[in-house]
Amino acid sequence: MNKELLKKIPKVDDLLRRSELEIYIVKFGREMVKETIQDGITKLRQEVLLNKITIDITENGVIDYACSTLDRKEKSGLKRVINATGVVLHTNLGRARISESAQEKLLEVAFGYSNLEYDLTTGKRGSRYQVIEKDLISLSHSEAGFVVNNNAAAVLLALSTIAKGKEIIISRGELVEIGGSFRIPEIIELSGGIIKEVGTTNKTKIEDYAKAINENTGAILKVHTSNYKVVGFTESVAIDQLASLAREHDLPLVNDLGSGLFYSLEDLGLPPEPTVSQAIESGCDIVTFSGDKLLGGPQSGLIVGKKVLIEKMKKNQLTRTLRIDKLSLAVLEQTLKAYLQPDHGHETIPIIRALKQGVTELEIRGNKLSDQLKGNNALSVNLLEDCSQVGGGSFPEVTLPTICVTVSSMNISCHDFSEQLRQCDIPVVCRIKDNQLVFDMRTVQDDELVDLGLAIKKVLKIIK
Incomplete structure (x- = not known):
């Protein structure tokens, strides 16, 4: 019985001549249509042998399978939801929606040439980071600003520049995992730094940090645990205390804020969260944060802090690998400008x-x-x-x-x-x-x- 059914399975060449497939050959090319038909025939043979037939053993049946498969392929991919x-x-749905003004800027930059790395005043090569640096400095009250393609990249670049080959002191309670199974310990190791854990999961004191400092210490890293909370019998060290300790030993203090805020959201009924400017004013040398979370912009990792350290990051070879693209940069520029507008301009940002x-x-x-x-x-x-x-x-x-x-x-x-x-x-x-x-x-x-x-x-x- 199976042999008789197998003989009925149509040939690929015969199917490719069918008029129903002409439009698909134009859209996808002859080879892809042929491969889809072959997949359908292979599946049909397996079903015949297993006596579990779901595809009609006729030319029309295989054609229907191929057309529906190609239709699904056409509809797949990145789309609005x-x-x-x-x-x-x-x-999983793309995090922050961008503002109307950012959409307009995106369209303007995406479909034409732009002065991405061209100085219109001098007529010479410029820097892609100039369009956001002044606004970042104003909003964060810092000496310098920089941006890469996400916050994990920002932390990686900062630590690679500042503390490669040296110990990076961090509380055990801050060795967190972020989205997609990316973990702070692995980011530190990838940067070339050496993890120096201090304290315990629920309690870390200033003395723990002080005892860990030695001649091979490269930096102190503070990670804001924005995606979980440890409650009960807990203790952590305030940023200003860590900053004093870091200054005493001439060490840079790096603060990974995660989400990142320019303004408090307490007026919306949300609990207090440290803002970027508060972190800078508390004595952090480098602060990193995401652009596409509470900030409401595109995927990006923003870096603010001491000019001398950020200038070194710009020269790090990793910067080329981690750099932000022109479309994200255009959206980020407009997002930052919204925060600088008077009369609650930041409320035009969809997340707010x-x-x-x-x-x-x-x-x-x-x-x-x-x-x-x-x-x-x-x-x-x-x-x-x-x-x-x-x-x-x-x-x-x-x-x-x-x-x-x-x-x-x-x-x-x-x-x-x-x-x-x-x-x-x-x-x-x-x-x-x-x-x-x-x-x-x-x-x-x-x-x-x-x-x-x-x-x-x-x-x-x-x-x-």
């Missing part, structure tokens, strides 16, 4: 707006989505008071009051419902709670409500 999770800085939204505003948005969905017997739609998260490793213990729209249907399980929403032309990512899909209005934008409503209806086949 609707974030309905309520996690404002969702690392998202955190600042009140329950009343969110309820209005929720009602708009509910109105689109109600009147369909296939759906149960309700508003829910719930909690959002800041995300991005920031304020791990903090939740923000929010309004969500809950949706459920007797015709489809929550798991399948959620999965199919992720396969829409504009994918929707939400959360599941109490056997309902939960769409958090804090991270859904007003101009996304129509697309979100249509996606939900399409999955349930309420509309075609």
